[in-house]
Amino acid sequence: MVIYGWNTKVLKEAPFAGHQCTNCGHENTHIVVSGSYAHIFWIPLFPYKKVLHVICDNCKHANKPKEVSEEVRSLAKQLKSKVRFPAYMFSGLAIVMVLIGYFAVATYMDGQRFEKYLSEPEVNDIYYLYDKDEPSEFKYSLLKVIDIRQDTIDVSPNGFSYNYEPTQLLEDDGFYDVFLSYHKSEIMEMFTNDELRTVKRLGSAVSGMDKVIIYNPEEFQEK
Ligand SMILES: [Zn+2]
Structure with missing residues (x-):
């Protein structure tokens, strides 16, 4: 059985002022940037996209970007663009590239050996x-x-x-x-x-x- 799918992980959290929660009107919120990534057998393959929410500290409502003002949204987007995907989310890609490298070298060595056998x-x-x-x-x-x-x-x-x-x-x-x-x-x-x-x-x-x-x-x- 192959177990694969998508996971989401919080990449960055920061307190944020200037937005009123659309649910309860509270003014203390924090921005959460989360990253989703594909995984297979729990090994992260590659990151897919970053998602941004403004979470209310009072009622925990996750305000989506479209629920916040233009100004807040652009500030939040700046933060989002600065957050990088952590290296481990590329583990699968790294493994695949190592394997490709290995097989390329192995194939090359086979070819070399084969020609040596023919000539000698x-x-x-x-x-x-x-x-x-x-x-x-x-x-x-x-x-x-x-x-x-x-x-x-x-x-x-x-x-x-x-x-x-x-x-x-x-x-x-x-x-x-x-x-x-x-x-x-x-x-x-x-x-x-x-x-x-x-x-x-x-x-x-x-x-x-x-x-x-x-x-x-x-x-x-x-x-
Ligand atoms: Zn709220």
Whole structure:
């Protein structure tokens, strides 16, 4: 359940003379400037507006700005404009900006890491291929780097297609005991064409990518 809404808080109170209460005629009043703010789970998100009342000290009637004279109103407005929203009313905005900053940095770091993985491949790196022409939703398949010979990268394909970017293989899946060779520039081209979506390095991001399955050409010729 998300709890959200508006809250109002008194920002400033000041005794005020020169206004006669419209309810009881008493002359001692005080000005109250209150601020309303949006909150979610009681965390103030952002302030919305300031509201002004002239409160009678005798009967507590809240005289609205339109009930007081022009002169009183302009004095009160001056006071209202000087009252600032306290910083805590911006807490939510501050949190959101910190989060945006965090994700921007994280995304940037991901991009940096990704390009480093492409330009400096290591054995066991996993390439995530994306086949946009595949009619089903299973558009993802993998290549695993098994050897690097100067500018040539040998990769083994996995057996299954996935409808997500797997961080671990399904039980019956694995990488075939055969390999394809690509020039580094071809890998870069696949990345540029969006055929290669991402690279993950074994250890931190992915696990269970060490299973080898036997490539049997007959399986692929039955059709
Ligand atoms: Zn009054």
